[in-house]
Amino acid sequence: MKSRFRALLWEQWLNSRLPLACMGLVTVLASLVGAMIIDMDRLASKEELAIMFRLLAFCILPIAFVAGTVRDIRLDFPRRLFTLPVSSAQLFWGQWSFKMLVALACGLMVGVLQYLLCGWSESVYVPTLIFAIIVSLGQMLACFSTAFGAMRAVLVFILLSIGTILLLRATEPTSPTQIRQTELERNLKEIQHRGSGSESANQRGRGRTPAPPPLNPPREAEKTAPPREQNAFEQRHAARLLRESQTPEAQPPPKVNPDLWHWLWLAAFVGILPGSALISWWVTARTRSGMLRGRIPFLDSEVAIGRKTLGRFKTPQAAQRWFEWRNTLQYGLWASAVFGALAALVNAVSRERIGWILLFLFPYFQIAVVFGLGYYLTVGTARNRSFIFTKPMRTAALANARIDAGLLYTIIITGLWLIGILLVDTGHEPGGISSEIMHSLAFLCAAGVFSILLLGREIIALGAITELAILVVAFPLGLVAMKLGMSEELSPEAGLGLLFAVLLGLWFAVKRMKLPGAMCVQWTLVGTVMGVLLGLGIRISGTDSLEWLLDHSSREPIVGITPLVLLPFSIAAGIYAEARARRIVPMKFFTHPVAILLLGALGCTFVPFALKEYFQWPSDSITGMYFLGCACVAVFPWLPLFTQWQRHR
Amino acid sequence: MTEANDAVVRITGLSRRYRRTVALDGVDLEIPRGGVFGLVGENGAGKTTLIKHILGLLRAQSGSVEVFGLNPVKTPETVLGRIGYLSEDRDLPGWMRIRELMDYTAAFYPKWDSAYADKLREAFELDPAARIRNLSRGQLAKAGLLAALAHRPEFLVLDEPSSGLDVIVRRDILAAIIRTVADEGRTVLFSSHLLDEVERVADRVAMVYHGKIVVNTTMDDIRATHHRVVLRASTAPDLPGILSCQQRGSEWSLVCHGELETVQAAIHRAGWELVEMCSPSLEDIFVARAGKSASSLEDWK
Incomplete structure (x- = not known):
């Protein structure tokens, strides 16, 4: 130099x-x-x-x-x-x-x-x-x-x-109100048009998004297809848009050039x-x-010390709650806050037109946060294990302290999200995203991270890697296949190849880093193959019996099924291998299904949004709350057992 | 049998295996009440694994562990309430401050002595506002020791307390141990590979070698049964109970195990010139024993 x-x-x-x-x-x-x-x-x-x-x-x-x-x-x-x-x-x-x-x-x-x-x-x-x-x-x-x-x-x-x-x-x-008014009018016209004509799955699901005239000429099947009646979902959506469009709103002039x-x-x-x-x-x-x-x-x-000097904790539980909060949960809080601020920033910048894109992107954020947090906490817990578990306290009390602190965390993080939404768009519907979706996001963020903190960190970290691999590879790959005009049967095979390669690379990486759970990833490869084969079986066998599989417009939902089918099988195979390799006590088995449920819920809630549209589930809130609520409830009874396992290995 | 007359720790047939590695292999050990019990052995011998079983952090794969007559896995809150523990890893949370550590730890021990804690803190020169992650290695050990000592535990477990520390800090830690022992009926388990320290404070010593306890006796007994002999001889001397033999010119330095009279009689019979005879240090004994091949492991007992 x-x-x-x-x-x-x-x-x-x-x-x-x-x-x-x-x-x-x-x-x-x-x-x-x-x-x-x-x-x-x-x-x-x-x-x-x-x-x-x-x-x-x-x-x-x-x-x-x-x-x-x-x-x-x-x-x-x-x-x-x-x-x-x-x-x-x-x-x-x-x-x-x-x-x-x-x-x-x-x-x-x-x-x-x-x-x-x-x-x-x-x-x-x-x-x-x-x-x-x-x-x-x-x-x-x-x-x-x-x-x-x-x-x-x-x-x-x-x-x-x-x-x-x-x-x-x-x-x-340009004021947001003005934009919203324009968008609503366009959306309304679009839905009215769709109610009397052909449509695609994407158009159904993205009713809030302005849909311009198609660039490609309509296909023969679509030309000859008879007009279809609006389904319940569309009717509700149209009614809502009508209501919103009729709301008189002032249109303030632009403030600056x-x-x-x-x-x-x-x-x-x-x-x-x-x-x-x-x-x-x-x-x-x-x-x-x-x-x-x-x-x-x-x-x-x-000065900070003078202000924060603590008196004697009245009970060991109070001390432990404080410890849990400071040791782990506050990191989740800050991570979620930063995450929320970024999402709010994006929402504010993007405005009405593309709220659904944010929805699509959210799982990527969530998984990144989950993975990072899970990995960090895995390291942290391993480092402080003897400090925590040599305290003269019953294991159940240790678990209860964590639950208490977790509840506090959930309350704060949900409140933070709501405050953020209000800050972004005071007095109106939050940004371009419907309120139920934002509530769903808030709930998911809170419940998801909260549940993660309650579960085994290494399990979550590995599960998150697996899900990330599935999301990053399988879903876009299916879309690539769609764009290239591949038949439905080909996209999973292509996905299988790349997914297998990613997981194989992941396994080598984990093994090289000597992280716990290398066996889990290794066997997840086997599970992935099983999942894909099963998915193929479902698709092939269902082609004749399920009408929607023949529908060209439903390709995206079909692609969305694949990760869902892959996820539980691959992780289950990994869990089995992990359990075998570690000779763990049986109680660990009880926590893994909860982890699967949680991860599956994450995937279910966001990844194949088109799939949800196919089934016309009423809203993301219900879906997210259903899965994650079940997961959270299911976690509580098993937490003491899992803590017991962590304490006395 | 009352608890007062019982051993603090009783381990029977304890084995632990980490996949293919045998960490503990049928360990039998009793730690009597009162005094300092030294646990010595090379790195990776199984000392920390043994301590983790005593604390209930590891579940016995085979055999049994009793501390104060109780299973530490089944009743951790009772057992751990009477134990003070200083970890080898010094795994205190880095975000805590010293004052917070004291307040937090105090909540778990009804017998926490705040005055004694403050006294220790001052003696160790620890700033209450300092964050643990900013402490030096020596200060970290002192902070851990403070948390372990201030509730005046019946049983103090120190896992490599002075590893990597300078002489001054080691002296402070040893002084703290001596103070603890001065309290009637208290027991200290002192694990270290620094044998001179163990020799200085321990009343009884157990030596771990490849997951087995190969020596378990009092320091007095060790000193009485091990001898360092310097002889002048033309060929390598062959004494009974010889553990090691080193040549320095025409002189031979040996470490022997056995009765003093037996060794002296053997030297006299062979006609070797006795240059010096003294008690070897614990380090000499350990090195001499560790120098033995694994095949002769049984000879150690």
Whole structure:
């Protein structure tokens, strides 16, 4: 290296290249998924594709980068750099420059991909700019984490995100009411049109989305098909839209010039740069010399300690509840809060038109959060096992303390979600997503993570990996197959090949990392094959008897069935192998079905949304609450047993 | 038989296997009430596994474990309430502060002595506002020891308490152990591979080797039955009960096991010149015994 500055950049590059590579892969995957989930029959414009893509990029990339650079909870560059014979200014510029380069590269990457897909338009540069802002916010989060500690950093990040949302909403030229009114009118026309003509499964399910005239000519079967009556779901949906469209709402004039609004985005981004620079400098100087620690007393821990000094806990249960909260549950709370803030940000940006896309994306978030949290807690529990379990307390009391703390967590996280919804769209229906879906999201977020905290972390982590593999590979693959015009029988075979490859790779990775549960993944491969074979059997045998399998418009639901069939079989096979390998006590078997139920519920609730539409389930709320409610209730009786197993292995 | 006359720990035929690895192989052990019981052995010998069984963190695959006459797996709340434990891993939660750790731990032990806890904290020079994750290795050990000692446990279990620590911290920890033992009727199980420490404080020692207890006796007995002999001889001396033999020029340094008179008589009969005869250190004995091949394991007993 010719200069120390370049050496510093190189050092950071070495430490960040894996997450950066992951980001690149995720970007490509996101673009593919974004392209595939558009039903070509209803693809209105390239702009819609761009919106979808930017949503994927918004949601996945910052999480991937921030999560990928986590080191020992705190987010900063390696402390080893502070021992190098370079000035603090060089360290600061090295850190800041690298992070800003990454932010700009991320934005550029998104912009280029969108440009290739959609050409140069407002829908390209605006989301690129927004994305750059989000990444920069992520960098600020990293700096804050070092300066203040992780928890306060998350709070600052949430406040910044909410502030940004509110600022942009306040200055947006077109009011949300206006947009909603237009959308409702269009949707109403569409549904009325569909009630007297042909339709597709996607159109049925996405009634809230504006459906332009199809680009492709209608198929012969559709031309000759007789007009179909509206089903109950559609009638309810149409009635609701009618009611909403008749609600008199004022249409306030635009507050500012649209060009100015775009400049505001730019100003927000530009404003973040000095902020991040200032914090980076602070972090560097403080970490190295501790010069600010003594001079700014409110930042030091003394005041905080004086405020938080605890008296004697009155009972061991109270102490244990406090421990559970501080040890694990607060991380879930903060993770969910950040997650919620990002979702709210996306919701605020995307507005009415594409709320269903957010719905589609949510499981990816949820699974990422679940996996990260599960893995983190697995490590944490293993580390503190003897500390926790050598306390003179009955095992049932330990479990009860966790349940109590979990209930508190559930209440808080649900409340947080609701507050977030209100903040995003005060006085109106939340964003572009119906209230029942948002409630369902809130419930799922709360109940899902809550249940995860109650169950075995390693089980959840492995289950989440499996489900993630299934989601990422099988579902988009089926859509690819659809787009390529493959027959229904071919898509699962293609899915089988790739899914098997992914799981095989996963098994090798787990084995190499010496994580517990390698056997589980190994046997999950066998389970996957079983699941696919069963799915094929169902499909082949049901072709003659089930009319919907012949319906061209129901291909997507069919594809959606595959992961559902795969999931329980693959995990069950893994559980069997895990149990055999570990020679575990029988009580562990009782907790696994609960884990299966929980994971299955996650898949059921969100992944094959088209499947739900086929069965015309009334709402996502009922579905989610049914499965997750059952899972939560089922967890409680078994928790003491599972804790017993954890305690006396 | 009353509990007062009973052993604190009674282990019978305890075996533990981690897949293909045998961690404990038919261990029989009794830890008598009162005094310091040293548990020594090389890394991976099975010391920590044995301690985990005593604490109920591992369920016996075969054999039985009784602590205070109770099964620690079936009644953990009763057994653990009388035990203070310092983990080898120092697995205290990093997010806690010292004050929080004291408050939290105090809630579980009715006999928690706050004044004694504060006294220990001051003696260990621990800042109550300090986070555990920011503590040095020595401070971490002291914090763990504070939590283990402040409720004045009947049975103190220390798993490698001074591993990786400097001399000053080790001295503090040993002093704390001695203070604990000074209380009447208290028992300390002191596991370590630092044999000089064990030798300094232990009244009784058990040596673990490849999952088996190969020595279980008092320190006095060990000192009485093991001898370091330095001889001047032309060929390697062949004494009864010889455990190790090292040549330094024309002198031979040996560690022998047996009665002193027997060894002296053998030297006299052979006509070797006796240069020096003394009690070997525990480390010498352990090294000499560990140097024996596994085939001669039975000779140790």
